[in-house]
Each structure stands twice: as structure tokens, then as C-alpha cells.
Amino acid sequence: MPPLLQVANVKKSFLQPNQRLFSNKKTTVIKGVSFDLKQGECLGIIGESGSGKSTLGKLILGLEKPDSGKIYFNGQDISTRTWKKSAMRKNISAVFQDYNASVNPYFTAAQIIAEPLDIYEKLAKNDRKKRINVLLEQVGLDSSFYERLPHEMSGGQLQRVCIARAIACTPQFILFDEAVSSLDISVQTQILELLADLRKQLNLTSIFITHDLTTITYLCDKIAFFYKGEIVEYIDKIEQLSQVKNPYSKQLLESILGF
Numbered sequence: 603m604p605p606l607l608q609v610a611n612v613k614k615s616f617l618q619p620n621q622r623l624f625s626n627k628k629t630t631v632i633k634g635v636s637f638d639l640k641q642g643e644c645l646g647i648i649g650e651s652g653s654g655k656s657t658l659g660k661l662i663l664g665l666e667k668p669d670s671g672k673i674y675f676n677g678q679d680i681s682t683r684t685w686k687k688s689a690m691r692k693n694i695s696a697v698f699q700d701y702n703a704s705v706n707p708y709f710t711a712a713q714i715i716a717e718p719l720d721i722y723e724k725l726a727k728n729d730r731k732k733r734i735n736v737l738l739e740q741v742g743l744d745s746s747f748y749e750r751l752p753h754e755m756s757g758g759q760l761q762r763v764c765i766a767r768a769i770a771c772t773p774q775f776i777l778f779d780e781a782v783s784s785l786d787i788s789v790q791t792q793i794l795e796l797l798a799d800l801r802k803q804l805n806l807t808s809i810f811i812t813h814d815l816t817t818i819t820y821l822c823d824k825i826a827f828f829y830k831g832e833i834v835e836y837i838d839k840i841e842q843l844s845q846v847k848n849p850y851s852k853q854l855l856e857s858i859l860g861f
């Protein structure tokens with residue numbers, strides 16, 4: 603089976619923010635990253651703060667453009683303008699850590715969930731309402747949430763709405779960037795259970811960017827240890843996690859698990 607997502611030797615650098623006026627010196631944040639992901643697989647990317655995980659996520663989502671290297675989705679180069687404007691774009695979706703910042707505070711849950719539907723599917727009024735209610739149910743919220751505004755929901759409920767929006771157009775791939783980190787532990791567990799269910803139901807391919815090993819061991823099949831813009835170790839089977847070899851991966855695991 604050919605990979606659904608193929609990241610091939612991707613590099614990205616940024617101008618150093620405090621030096622923009624005086625020089626064009628760049629810092630390389632992603633230093634030639636490559637990996638493949640097949641349909642239905644789930645990759646966890648773990649690494650310390652500032653190692654470049656979110657930048658890699660933005661490159662995959664097309665929010666940043668690589669300096670060099672390619673990213674293919676279903677064999678198509680997704681950094682091109684035509685791809686970004688194509689209907690295929692709906693196959694890639696995302697859920698971010700900051701659920702408050704990722705919704706319009708004046709939109710109801712229904713309006714938030716319908717954002718991608720209105721762009722890509724343009725359903726008739728009744729079908730749209732039905733679909734929104736099905737999506738609410740899929741993420742464990744009843745229809746009383748339909749008209750609720752973000753400030754009338756808890757963090758966990760609002761993140762469920764964001765997840766409903768992310769799956770609204772049944773994407774093939776979802777990137778989760780620290781999607782559970784800012785929730786209470788008990789709510790995190792509920793959301794992780796929800797994501798594991800959705801993964802099975804929808805045969806989702808996904809990437810979880812996280813500091814948290816529990817999220818990865820609960821949901822992912824593979825792990826990439828990310829250090830200073832590079833994958834320093836790639837574990838192809840989560841069961842082999844204890845056999846990590848790279849000193850950085852070992853140190854990271856020791857600091858989290860104490861083994």
C-alpha cells in the first residue's frame with residue numbers, strides 16, 4: 603500500500619525575530635525530516651519544547667512552506683497553490699491545543715462545526731442540521747449544545763466541538779497538536795477514549811504532536827523522537843518503545859517514566 607502521507611527531506615528556517623531589521627540570518631528549525639504514514643496509521647511526535655514539532659505540523663497542514671523537500675498526500679505535492687484550493691484539501695484537518703483561540707467566540711457550536719461543511723459540502727438546510735447533530739453525538743454531546751456559544755461550554759466540551767469540526771468532512775488525515783494538553787486529567791482521558799473510538803470508526807490516519815507519552819502510548823502505533831529539528835529515533839512499533847537506542851530518546855523516556 604503506498605503511503606497516504608509522505609514527508610521527504612523537508613527543511614525549514616526562519617529569520618531570527620529580533621534580527622529581522624538588521625540582518626537576514628536564518629535559524630534552521632527543521633533539518634531534513636523524512637517519514638511515511640500509511641492509511642490508518644497513527645504517529646506520535648514527541649520532543650522537548652522548541653524542537654520544531656509544531657513547525658513540522660504547520661508544514662504538513664500547508665500553513666508554512668518548506669525551504670526545500672516535499673510533502674505528498676495521496677501522491678500529490680500539497681505545497682502547491684492549486685492543491686490548497688482544491689476540494690482535496692478537506693481530506694486534511696487539524697485540532698490544536700488552544701481551543702478558545704481556534705473558534706470564533708460569537709459562533710454557536712453548530713456554526714463552528716459547520717465551517718468546513720459550508721466550504722466543501724454546501725448541504726441543504728435540513729441535511730446540514732442533521733449532519734451537525736450526528737457530529738455532536740459522535741463526540742459525545744447532545745443536541746442541547748447546538749446553539750451554545752463557546753463561553754457556555756467547558757474546555758473539554760469546546761474541544762469536543764473542535765474535534766467534531768475536524769471530522770465534519772470525514773478527512774483522511776488529522777493532525778492533533780497538543781490537543782489534550784490543556785485539559786484536566788479526567789477530561790484528557792475522556793477525550794483520548796473518544797479519539798481512539800473515532801480512529802477505529804473512521805480508519806483515520808493521524809499525527810499526535812505532544813509532550814505527553816501517555817497520549818502516545820494510548821493512541822499511536824509509531825513514535826518519532828524529535829530533537830533540534832530532526833527525528834533522532836523512529837520507533838516503528840509502539841511495543842518496542844523500551845528498546846530505544848538514541849541517548850536523547852532514552853533521556854526523554856527516563857525523565858518521563860523514570861526507567
Ligand SMILES: Nc1ncnc2c1ncn2[C@@H]1O[C@H](COP(=O)(O)OP(=O)(O)OP(=O)(O)O)[C@@H](O)[C@H]1O
Pocket residue numbers: 616617618619631649650651652653654655656657658
Ligand atoms: N514564524 C516563526 N518565525 C520565527 N521563528 C519561529 C517561527 N515559528 C517557530 N519559530 C521558532 O522555531 C522553533 C521551533 O518552534 P516550534 O513551535 O515548532 O517548537 P515545538 O517543538 O512545537 O515547541 P512547543 O513544544 O513548545 O510547542 C522555536 O525556536 C521557535 O521560536
